[in-house]
Amino acid sequence: xxxxxxxxxxxxxxxxxxxxxxxxxxxxxxxxxxxxxxxxxxxxxxxxxxxxxxxxxxxxxxxxxxxxxxxxxxxxxxxxxxxxxxxxxxxxxxxxxxxxxxxxxxxxxxxxxxxxxxxxxxxxxxxxxxxxxxxxxxxxxxxxxxxxxxxxxxxxxxxxxxxxxxxxxxxxxxxxxxxxxxxxxxxxxxxxxxxxxxxxxxxxxxxxxxxxxxxxxxxxxxxxxxxxxxxxxxxxxxxxxxxxxxxxxxxxxxxxxxxxxxxxxxxxxxxxxxxxxxxxxxxxxxxxxxxxxxxxxxxxxxxxxxxxxxxxxxxxxxxxxxxxxxxxxxxxxxxxxxxxxxxxxxxxxxxxxxxxxxxxxxxxxxxxxxxxxxxxxxxxxxxxxxxxxxxxxxxxxxxxxxxxxxxxxxxxxxxxxxxxxxxxxxxxxxxxxxxxxxxxxxxxxxxxxxxxxxxxxxxxxxxxxxxxxxxxxxxxxxxxxxxxxxxxxxxxxxxxxxxxxxxxxxxxxxxxxxxxxxxxxxxxxxxxxxxxxxxxxxxxxxxxxxxxxxxxxxxxxxxxxxxxxxxxxxxxxxxxxxxxxxxxxxxxxxxxx
Numbered sequence: 001x002x003x004x005x006x007x008x009x010x011x012x013x014x015x016x017x018x019x020x021x022x023x024x025x026x027x028x029x030x031x032x033x034x035x036x037x038x039x040x041x042x043x044x045x046x047x048x049x050x051x052x053x054x055x056x057x058x059x060x061x062x063x064x065x066x067x068x069x070x071x072x073x074x075x076x077x078x079x080x081x082x083x084x085x086x087x088x089x090x091x092x093x094x095x096x097x098x099x100x101x102x103x104x105x106x107x108x109x110x111x112x113x114x115x116x117x118x119x120x121x122x123x124x125x126x127x128x129x130x131x132x133x134x135x136x137x138x139x140x141x142x143x144x145x146x147x148x149x150x151x152x153x154x155x156x157x158x159x160x161x162x163x164x165x166x167x168x169x170x171x172x173x174x175x176x177x178x179x180x181x182x183x184x185x186x187x188x189x190x191x192x193x194x195x196x197x198x199x200x201x202x203x204x205x206x207x208x209x210x211x212x213x214x215x216x217x218x219x220x221x222x223x224x225x226x227x228x229x230x231x232x233x234x235x236x237x238x239x240x241x242x243x244x245x246x247x248x249x250x251x252x253x254x255x256x257x258x259x260x261x262x263x264x265x266x267x268x269x270x271x272x273x274x275x276x277x278x279x280x281x282x283x284x285x286x287x288x289x290x291x292x293x294x295x296x297x298x299x300x301x302x303x304x305x306x307x308x309x310x311x312x313x314x315x316x317x318x319x320x321x322x323x324x325x326x327x328x329x330x331x332x333x334x335x336x337x338x339x340x341x342x343x344x345x346x347x348x349x350x351x352x353x354x355x356x357x358x359x360x361x362x363x364x365x366x367x368x369x370x371x372x373x374x375x376x377x378x379x380x381x382x383x384x385x386x387x388x389x390x391x392x393x394x395x396x397x398x399x400x401x402x403x404x405x406x407x408x409x410x411x412x413x414x415x416x417x418x419x420x421x422x423x424x425x426x427x428x429x430x431x432x433x434x435x436x437x438x439x440x441x442x443x444x445x446x447x448x449x450x451x452x453x454x455x456x457x458x459x460x461x462x463x464x465x466x467x468x469x470x471x472x473x474x475x476x477x478x479x480x481x482x483x484x485x486x487x488x489x490x491x492x493x494x495x496x497x498x499x500x501x502x503x504x505x506x507x508x509x510x511x512x513x514x515x516x517x518x519x520x521x522x523x524x525x526x527x528x529x530x531x532x533x534x535x536x537x538x539x540x541x542x543x544x545x546x547x548x549x550x551x552x553x554x555x556x557x558x559x560x561x562x563x564x565x566x567x568x569x570x571x572x573x574x575x576x577x578x579x580x581x582x583x584x585x586x587x588x589x590x591x592x593x
Contacts, residue, residue: 047352047464050586054346054451056337059114059440060189060381061318061344063336064283065325067104070111075325076337078446079189080108081116085129086195089119090174092133098181105187112444116283116319118192120200124148124157131170139164142209146198150288157198163210171195172222179226186441189319190231190281192249193223201251202235213238220244231281231380236264237271248276250284250315254294255303257311265314277316278410281380285321292327295335308339316377316411318344346375347406348451350415352434352463360429360469367434368419369463373411374451382407383448387422388435388460392536394569394593397432398425406438429469431536433571435460454589458502462571462589494576494585502591509564511574513587515549516557523550527579531562534573542577549578566592 056062057076064079088100101117108115121130124146130139140161145154160167174195182188194200196219197211204211217240223232224244233247250257250264258265264284268274276282286294294300294308301307320343328336353368367387373379382405389398404418437460438448447459454462494515503509511531517523526549533541547560566572571591575584 045353045355047354047356049349049351049463050453051348051451052453052455052588054341054348054449054455056341057446058341058344058346059442059446059448060281060379061375061377063286063322063325063340063343064116064319066321066323067108067115069325070108070113073325075328075333076340077325078113079116079319080111080113081118081321082108083118083120083123083200085123085126086119086121086174087129087131090131090133090170092131093170094173094177096174096177101182105185109187109442109444112442112446114189114442114445115187116190116192116321117188118194118200120194121196122157122159122198122200124198125155128158130158130160134160134164134167134170137166139167142207144207146205159198159204159207159209161210162196162204162212162215168215168218171219175219175222176226179223182230183227184229186445188230190233190247190283191223191227193220193232193234193246195219197235199251202238214240217241220246233281233283237267237273237276239271242271242273245280246276247280247282248273248315249282250311250317251321253284253286253315253317253320254290254301254306254308254311255287257306258314259303259305268315274314277377281377282315282317283319283321284315284317288323291323292332295328295332295339300335300339309342312342312376318377318380342376344375344377345373345379345409345411346451347379347409347448348372348374349436349461349463353419354434354464354466356464356466358424358466358468361426362468363424363426365422365424365466366419367422367463368417369436370415370417371406371409372413372415373409374413375411378410379406379448383438383441385436385438387420388437389422389424389427390433390435390571390591391427392431392570394571394591397427398422402436427468429467431465431467433465434463436463437461453586456502456589456591458591460502460591462591494587502593503566504593505569506565506567509566509590510561511564511587512559512561513547513576514557514559515547515552517549517552517554520554522554523552525580526550529560530577530579531564532575532577532584533564534575535568535570537573564590566590569593 055076057078059078062079063077064081065073065077067080067082069080082104084101084104089096091097105115123129125148128141130141142159144157144159146157148155197203198205202216216238220234220241221244224246231247233249234241235249235251237248248268256263268276290302294302299307350370350372355365358365384401385404386399386401388396391397400422402420409416440447449455449459450461452461494513529545529547529549531543531545532539545562552558569592571589573586573589575586577584
């Protein structure tokens with residue numbers, strides 16, 4: 001009896017095991033057959049993106065002109081510096097006229113720019129800028145004369161008595177109310193914790209007007225407490241400022257930045273603040289006397305040990321005030337634009353990872369990108385960004401926010417990985433383009449653009465293409481490593497301007513290309529240049545230009561332009577061919593809507 005029970009128990013176990021095995025096999029098969037969820041992971045799904053220079057007018061970085069320069073200067077800039085007498089805002093005890101500040105901010109924003117905001121009570125060459133109600137109460141005011149650093153003549157200034165406690169009560173109350181109204185205002189890039197000292201720069205030169213370090217440390221504290229979203233910068237590190245989340249601005253950049261004992265660098269070292277820029281934005285002003293001279297010099301240097309590059313590497317500023325941005329000669333202007341582009345962050349996407357061929361009915365796809373910051377400072381605001389899908393006719397069919405935080409990317413040239421699971425809608429069979437865009441919260445503000453060849457001027461970065469249903473057409477392989485014989489021989493460098501844009505069908509479109517001859521000889525053996533236009537990886541037009549590259553001097557460059565038109569929607573890739581070479585140089589893409 002016992003043997004029979006064991007026999008039938010064994011039979012039951014075998015039957016159950018068979019059923020479970022068949023179920024698992026069927027389950028595994030159903031999982032394999034369910035292709036609605038696709039994850040990008042292997043090397044065959046990697047799409048490499050190529051580098052190209054980013055523009056000098058990327059947002060929250062670069063050269064800043066004074067308020068209003070956007071109305072007359074065409075220098076590429078996304079910032080303006082607003083310097084406001086405090087008496088315009090503080091019109092009585094605990095009474096403020098914010099309309100004046102709003103008018104200034106709105107004017108700058110109308111140019112698509114964001115503002116660096118600074119206040120002052122003492123500006124040589126100007127009338128008294130101290131709130132009237134304090135003057136009526138008998139606040140002592142010192143009159144002095146000071147030689148202007150730019151005009152080389154004496155100017156009259158008026159300083160308050162900084163030992164007066166009512167003055168400081170007014171200052172601290174103003175800062176708190178300022179924070180209540182403007183913390184997180186997208187029109188503002190950074191606020192200078194200024195107000196006191198000559199030019200609002202925290203010093204009274206050789207004069208003794210009662211301004212003490214303890215007061216400056218307290219001012220930094222009040223600014224830090226009042227602004228939790230908007231970046232704050234102080235003129236100098238002082239006792240206590242190292243306890244607060246503030247940056248620092250050097251208003252004698254390239255003159256007193258590194259070498260002297262009282263330089264900004266040595267002040268930062270004394271307070272262990274040389275890495276402040278990894279957390280908080282810094283800026284400053286190119287020494288005003290240097291603006292018309294420094295970019296004519298070799299290494300952009302007018303004082304030994306204070307070259308532009310050395311100062312960048314020491315202080316890591318995101319922006320510099322450079323007057324009206326109109327004082328540059330043609331050669332200086334070109335160098336100044338390059339210098340402006342070296343400030344702050346500089347992002348480049350090295351690769352995108354995704355499935356390039358999806359089955360019809362797919363509902364999810366994982367997208368990954370690798371990003372480097374090849375600049376000198378982080379990006380300090382966590383702006384939203386989104387993924388956009390565009391069909392083969394140029395129509396946006398889908399977009400979704402990513403949640404990616406670019407403030408985490410330090411300028412260490414390391415690759416930072418981001419991924420996002422795209423909930424792909426029920427898309428029709430066909431080809432699609434993946435775009436990525438960081439959104440400037442300022443309406444009409446400058447778009448953040450990556451240092452990539454496929455970056456569109458409107459801020460949308462082309463990450464690549466994929467198809468649903470029928471396989472994508474086989475791509476023609478084009479060698480685009482810029483190592484062709486003639487290009488290598490003359491060490492030619494090709495960069496594009498006015499390209500990577502979004503335009504309408506049959507709209508006139510100006511393509512601009514700068515070609516640099518970095519060799520020591522004139523260019524020979526180039527018989528002409530073709531502009532090759534590709535659509536869906538097919539060559540649809542080859543345009544013969546009249547560009548004379550043989551006239552480019554050694555170690556020099558020339559700018560060339562050509563008008564184009566496009567008669568259908570979609571993304572066009574533009575490439576140059578230097579005859580008689582058969583290889584091409586990719587210069588960018590145009591999105592036609």
